Amino acid sequence: xxxxxxxxxxxxxxxxxxxxxxxxxxxxxxxxxxxxxxxxxxxxxxxxxxxxxxxxxxxxxxxxxxxxxxxxxxxxxxxxxxxxxxxxxxxxxxxxxxxxxxxxxxxxxxxxxxxxxxxxxxxxxxxxxxxxxxxxxxxxxxxxxxxxxxxxxxxxxxxxxxxxxxxxxxxxxxxxxxxxxxxxxxxxxxxxxxxxxxxxxxxxxxxxxxxxxxxxxxxxxxxxxxxxxxxxxxxxxxxxxxxxxxxxxxxxxxxxxxxxxxxxxxxxxxxxxxxxxxxxxxxxxxxxxxxxxxxxxxxxxxxxxxxxxxxxxxxxxxxxxxxxxxxxxxxx
Amino acid sequence: xxxxxxxxxxxxxxxxxxxxxxxxxxxxxxxxxxxxxxxxxxxxxxxxxxxxxxxxxxxxxxxxxxxxxxxxxxxxxxxxxxxxxxxxxxxxxxxxxxxxxxxxxxxxxxxxxxxxxxxxxxxxxxxxxxxxxxxxxxxxxxxxxxxxxxxxxxxxxxxxxxxxxxxxxxxxxxxxxxxxxxxxxxxxxxxxxxxxxxxxxxxxxxxxxxxxxxxxxx
Numbered sequence: 001x002x003x004x005x006x007x008x009x010x011x012x013x014x015x016x017x018x019x020x021x022x023x024x025x026x027x028x029x030x031x032x033x034x035x036x037x038x039x040x041x042x043x044x045x046x047x048x049x050x051x052x053x054x055x056x057x058x059x060x061x062x063x064x065x066x067x068x069x070x071x072x073x074x075x076x077x078x079x080x081x082x083x084x085x086x087x088x089x090x091x092x093x094x095x096x097x098x099x100x101x102x103x104x105x106x107x108x109x110x111x112x113x114x115x116x117x118x119x120x121x122x123x124x125x126x127x128x129x130x131x132x133x134x135x136x137x138x139x140x141x142x143x144x145x146x147x148x149x150x151x152x153x154x155x156x157x158x159x160x161x162x163x164x165x166x167x168x169x170x171x172x173x174x175x176x177x178x179x180x181x182x183x184x185x186x187x188x189x190x191x192x193x194x195x196x197x198x199x200x201x202x203x204x205x206x207x208x209x210x211x212x213x214x215x216x217x218x219x220x221x222x223x224x225x226x227x228x229x230x231x232x233x234x235x236x237x238x239x240x241x242x243x244x245x246x247x248x249x250x251x252x253x254x255x256x257x258x259x260x261x262x263x264x265x266x267x268x269x270x271x272x273x274x275x276x277x278x279x280x281x282x283x284x285x286x287x288x289x290x291x292x293x294x295x296x297x298x299x300x301x302x303x304x305x306x307x308x309x310x311x312x313x314x315x316x317x318x319x320x321x322x323x324x325x326x327x328x329x330x331x332x
Numbered sequence: 333x334x335x336x337x338x339x340x341x342x343x344x345x346x347x348x349x350x351x352x353x354x355x356x357x358x359x360x361x362x363x364x365x366x367x368x369x370x371x372x373x374x375x376x377x378x379x380x381x382x383x384x385x386x387x388x389x390x391x392x393x394x395x396x397x398x399x400x401x402x403x404x405x406x407x408x409x410x411x412x413x414x415x416x417x418x419x420x421x422x423x424x425x426x427x428x429x430x431x432x433x434x435x436x437x438x439x440x441x442x443x444x445x446x447x448x449x450x451x452x453x454x455x456x457x458x459x460x461x462x463x464x465x466x467x468x469x470x471x472x473x474x475x476x477x478x479x480x481x482x483x484x485x486x487x488x489x490x491x492x493x494x495x496x497x498x499x500x501x502x503x504x505x506x507x508x509x510x511x512x513x514x515x516x517x518x519x520x521x522x523x524x525x526x527x528x529x530x531x532x533x534x535x536x537x538x539x540x541x542x543x544x545x546x547x548x549x550x
Contacts, residue, residue, distance in 0.1 A: 010511075014502035020494040047502065050510035054501050057454050057508060058473045064367035071380045072362070076355065078384055082391050085349040319417040320389025320410040325396075 008043040017048060205264070207287040212297055212311065219297070219309045219329060256294040256314040257287050266317030267296070267324075271310055274323055277303040290326055299331075307331040339403035347395040354391055361404055364475070365411045371470040372415040374459050378422075379415075386414035401484055408485045412467060419463060457507035465500030472497050 012021075012030060021027030033040040067075075212218060260267050264285065272280040283299040290297070290311045300308045310328050315321035337345070337353075339360070345353035358365075365386070369379040390410045397406060458466055471482040472493065479497070483490040505511050 011499040015498040018498040050505035053510040067366040
């Protein structure tokens with residue numbers, strides 16, 4: 001068995017042989033090594049033959065047969081259950097929408113997102129104003145305790161900021177979604193891995209219920225993040241005709257936004273992933289409405305100091321929806 | 333005879349309320365989308381679930397499609413992301429089911445000209461690649477997409493796709509035993525597969541060369 005030289009970076013050498021390093025300092029360095037170091041020269045020769053063999057193996061893989069009939073039938077049935085023009089499935093297959101707490105028109109049938117149509121999504125039922133269904137207010141308070149065990153203070157939730165690179169790999173538990181091989185991989189494609197923000201740059205999350213409109217000055221005035229523990233201005237509080245506690249209601253955004261409130265990280269990963277240059281950081285997120293529809297307004301700062309506001313819908317973070325962008329403006 | 337509607341026409345018709353349009357769009361591309369899902373996840377049921385997730389999401393998101401990319405690119409992106417989401421949720425290497433005795437089970441149909449042992453070994457090796465390398469190799473080397481097309485689907489630079497493919501192929505070369513004088517005998521293959529280790533960890537030459545380049549678009 002031919003011994004593999006121990007001090008050769010095989011993946012880097014493969015990039016060089018494939019021309020992926022052309023014009024880069026690394027490419028120049030590897031080319032020099034191949035030209036001057038017998039170990040690298042020998043490895044290049046071995047790897048060239050090996051890569052040819054890999055190419056042959058991959059080319060010899062038989063094509064995947066067409067979509068099987070049973071899978072096609074299942075997908076056709078799923079499509080047939082959807083209303084025309086997009087939107088949520090027919091009411092018979094989805095739980096009914098709860099009545100809004102403050103008289104605003106409902107967005108539509110209760111929405112659980114395509115990513116949740118599989119087994120497992122059994123979110124709490126909301127039965128109407130005050131949500132006296134299962135869980136109720138105690139359940140909402142408990143759901144506020146997420147992330148690194150950060151407790152809710154008033155109507156403001158502080159959570160650790162993470163700068164998320166273009167790959168947007170963090171999931172709701174902060175897990176990179178990596179396999180064991182990913183964890184061990186030190187390839188360059190991880191050069192833009194998530195970075196934690198420094199202390200003092202913690203974003204805040206509010207549930208003001210404000211109804212934003214395009215061109216609203218609130219986009220600019222809210223760009224000043226609240227200090228941890230600082231409550232939003234009274235005008236931000238959600239008031240109801242029944243006089244329910246405004247502060248408590250501010251802790252619980254409208255039901256279509258429940259998923260994001262309980263687990264915002266997939267959405268934030270999508271938001272920061274589309275902002276360049278990386279790493280982008282979230283300064284503030286306000287669970288509110290945009291043109292009378294449930295939305296989250298997110299303030300984002302990119303690595304070059306530009307500041308953006310992105311308004312996203314309830315589907316933000318669901319795989320196919322991406323950020324579910326509704327509106328975007330650049331503040332500076 | 334009226335020309336066939338384009339993909340973009342069908343998507344627009346769907347957004348406008350045409351009940352048949354989205355189904356027609358899916359029928360045009362479903363085999364390729366299925367192939368991407370199956371190769372990425374390595375499991376028939378997972379691939380079916382991911383494709384359904386993707387389909388439902390695309391159906392709902394169609395009205396927001398801005399035409400920045402081709403409709404097929406958009407569909408592929410949704411399928412790839414649905415697969416990646418499944419893999420993240422699984423938090424483990426995707427498994428490649430062992431071939432059953434019946435020829436209609438497993439990943440590939442019975443084909444007398446195909447070495448099924450090699451097919452299985454290649455599938456198992458692919459399953460051991462890091463996610464981004466695996467998906468790049470699936471699209472480029474197995475499904476025949478160009479680097480440019482794959483870059484659009486992944487929404488990364490072309491150099492990034494090239495890098496992922498190169499690194500993935502190098503890992504496959506080791507996993508498949510091509511960096512030995514000859515492929516190991518069948519009795520040794522399990523050892524090769526079980527002992528497959530990442531290629532990282534080798535000292536960098538001179539300490540100044542990084543492990544790879546993200547490189548801009550070519």
